[in-house]
Amino acid sequence: MNRGSINRDEFAKYLEQTLDINRFRDYCPNGLQVEGRASITKLVTGVTASLALLEAAAHEGADAILVHHGYFWRGEDARVVGPKQRRLKLLLGQDISLFAYHLPLDAHPEFGNNVQLARRLGLVPDGRFGENDLGWLGVPADAGLGTVGGLAKDIEERLGRAPLLIGDPAQKLGRIAWCTGAAQGMLGDAIAAGASVYLSGEISEPTVHLAREAGAAYLACGHHATERFGVQALGEHLAQEFGIEHRFIDITNPV
Structure with missing residues (x-):
């Protein structure tokens, strides 16, 4: 003790x-x-x-x-x-x-919400984006996940809640971007950084349209759950x- x-x-x-x-x-x-x-x-x-x-x-x-x-x-x-x-x-x-x-x-590289969420979800970071490098980029450690739907199911098992998925569950996984909490406003930055899948805590009404029109998948996993x-x-x-x-x-x- x-x-x-x-x-x-x-x-x-x-x-x-x-x-x-x-x-x-x-x-x-x-x-x-x-x-x-x-x-x-x-x-x-x-x-x-x-x-x-x-x-x-x-x-x-x-x-x-x-x-x-x-x-x-x-x-x-x-x-x-x-x-x-x-x-x-x-x-x-x-x-x-x-x-x-x-x-x-x-933002912290060791104790931060984003790096800790990556470890919990089995994501391997290889880049940062956005103001103060708040956003993170990477790929799943498990290449077998294959699709956005596979990633969503894996997240549900790891976080104990199903994410809201905007997009085609059959879409192949490309580069993934993530930022915890109320980071829906960073979707455009994530797409510009080369991501085809974006994961955050919350999502807003206009974000849904942006994701659809950009052909990006969006997984809203819960503000509290991701932080x-x-x-x-x-x-x-x-x-x-x-x-x-x-x-x-x-x-x-x-x-």
């Missing part, structure tokens, strides 16, 4: 440097979002800082929570009322720190690096 501890501010500095957060223009602040106790011995990680995750972390006796989706998004209501008030009240009342990393966690793995990998690394306890808590989400 891990019994180490790390100073909160040293922990934040390590993450800032490791994830190179200043390289990104993001939609929210990356790093320490809510300040809790000065020492961290137990870390809980999760995808989104929902009230359910905060309550579970408090029950676990966590000193800090690290998530991909935190707070204070660009354009959100700045008032501390309703759900925001209840979330912040719990964190401040329990003296728990909240750390959040959005685009830096998507569970980066924060787990980072949490495990931090536990090993500092000797602290770590637990990933998955608050299920169908989107």
Whole structure:
């Protein structure tokens, strides 16, 4: 059982440097979002800082929570009322720190959502595309998958949910591009980079038409489902690096 501890501010500095957060223009602040106790011995990680995750972390006796989706998004209501008030009240009342990393966690070459999803799905990366190299390109490690339908079935087995497939299931697999979460806007960039299959978390109405007209297959695999793995990998690394306890808590989400 891990019994180490790390100073909160040293922990934040390590993450800032490791994830190179200043390289990104993001939609929210990356790093320490809510300040809790000065020492961290137990870390809980999760995808989104929902009230359910905060309550579970408090029950676990966590000193800090690290998530991909935190707070204070660009354009959100700045008032501390309703759900925001209840979330912040719990964190401040329990003296728990909240750390959040959005685009830096998507892009990281070792702990990022995209590289971790590739490992989970058996994809072999061989290129990057898009702003900040957020998008990834590659091929399946299993050449026997053969078709887009075969890939979709394999993804369902590995992620525990069926992806929404736009396109012909019998289409032969060519180069595959992927970017987790709400990355449907990168479909055009993926096609320009040479991909004939694109995989993300979400899809939007105009994206369907673009995929059809471009002759590309699109697999929407779930925002939450595709972004569970980066924060787990980072949490495990931090536990090993500092000797602290770590637990990933998955608050299920169908989107």
